[in-house]
Amino acid sequence: MHDGPASGAGRIEELIAAAARGSVRATARLITLIESGEDRAAAVSAALVGRPRRARLLGVTGPPGVGKSTLVTAFIGRYRARGARVAVLAVDPSSPFSGGALLGDRVRMGEHSTDPGVYIRSMSSRGELGGLSAATAGAADLLAAVGFDVVIVETVGVGQNEVAVLRLADTVLLVLAPGLGDGVQAAKAGILEIADVLVVNKADRDGVATTVRDLRSMIALGRSGQAGGAAWRVPVLTTIAAGSPAGGGPVGLDELVAAVDAHREHLAEHPGPQRRAVRRAQAAVEAIALRRLQESLHAPAGRDLLAAAAAQVADGTVDPHAAAARVLRMLTTGG
Ligand SMILES: Nc1nc2c(ncn2[C@@H]2O[C@H](COP(=O)(O)OP(=O)(O)O)[C@@H](O)[C@H]2O)c(=O)[nH]1
Ligand SMILES: [Mg+2]
Structure with a gap:
């Protein structure tokens, strides 16, 4: 280009x-x-x-509809009150039509839409595999480098791309709602292993105590054996992001913000063998490499290579694994 x-x-x-x-x-x-x-x-x-980057990256993930955007909006308010500039990247791979997600998030976070200290953007994959995590990593780094103090990435925690996006974060907040299904899904997706703070939102609904108990036991199981000298204890909190039914602001938000702050302090005090910065860099490089590969495959030369390989596989002269290995070799050596 x-x-x-x-x-x-x-x-x-x-x-x-x-x-x-x-x-x-x-x-x-x-x-x-x-x-x-x-x-x-x-x-x-x-x-x-x-360029210096002082931003903290907060990943907010969880199934659709649990209240992530509502919580993010509340977080924006708290961080703005401290004078921080806040950016939000809303990642929605399920919606190739960026308009829908964009409008929804803008409207919901609307109270902050005229605040120059707040930047909100929807990222969409536009059907491009691999491109989303690379673009999100790039956008998050840009926002940090132009002076935002907090960059929040909101994402629906499903699939490898999504987990890759979350590896960019200093702190990963997993949001769930009452009901066992969500927790099991999160565990399957591997999100529970990278979550630093868990919150059961919609605590005005039935079944909160059960969900909290289930999550605590899942964490205890999942993290045993991993504990280092100064392991972070993943807290499980409850919130009513939409405000208490009796009226008034969000419930449990102070505790949640404090838990996220505590995690940041923990990171500062215990950088650990696998520092977040290294994990983030690894996720970014991996995403970029995948994106490059994807782009090469879809460029004319890549298409030709694929077509030739496909013909051989269809003929039965080469097996698909050998053909794929050959395509990779040709692509990466510029052949
Ligand atoms: N009952 C109840 N509804 C909530 C709560 N938090 C958010 N909601 C509502 O749940 C719906 C989905 O919220 P949203 O923040 O868009 O969820 P997201 O898809 O996870 O980002 C909206 O109608 C919110 O008003 C809560 O604590 N209790
Ligand atoms: Mg949302």
Whole structure:
């Protein structure tokens, strides 16, 4: 891809400078570049090298409808009250039509939509496998590099891509609602292993105590044997993000915000052998490598390689594993 006027290095530098001064337009433009392919994403990333990042990354995950966006909105309010600039990336791979997700999140987080200290953006995969986690990693890093203090990534915790997105976070908050099914699903998806704080939202509904108990025993099972010298004890909290039925603000939010803060302090005090920064870098590099591979496969040369390999497999002269290995070799050696 050639650098046009829209993505040339000079233009990118200008956009970054504007984004750092608080321009929403420039920030949005840069994220669009990051989403639009690996070459442009790489150009933005290269222009960000050396910029300080002080942002904490908070991943918020859980099944659809449990109240993630409602909780995120409440978190924005708390962090804004401390004077922090807050960005939210809403990742919704299930919706290839970005409009729906965008509108929904914007409307719901609407009370913050005119606040210049808040930036909200929906990321969509547009049917592109692998591209989503790479683009989200790139966007999160951009937001950190242009001066946001908190970057929240909201995602529906299903599938490998989603887990990859969560590995970017310093703290992963898993949101569930009363009912056993959610917890079991989360455990299956491997989300429970990377969750740092668990919250059962919709505590105004029946079955909260049972869900909390189930989750506590799942954590005890899942984490035994992993404990290091200073293991973090994953708390299980309850909230009513939408506010108590009797009226008033969210219930349990202070405790939840305190738990997320406590986890950050824990990380600062116990960096551990597998530091979050390393885990994050690993997730980002892996996502970018996958995206590059995907793009190579879908470029004309990759399609030709695939077509030739498919013909041989269909003929029965080569098995699909050998053919795939050959395609990979050709792609990665530039053959
Ligand atoms: N009863 C009840 N409803 C809630 C609570 N929190 C959020 N909701 C509602 O649940 C629905 C889904 O919330 P949303 O934040 O969009 O969930 P998400 O899909 O996980 O982001 C909305 O109608 C919210 O108003 C809660 O604590 N109790
Ligand atoms: Mg949501």
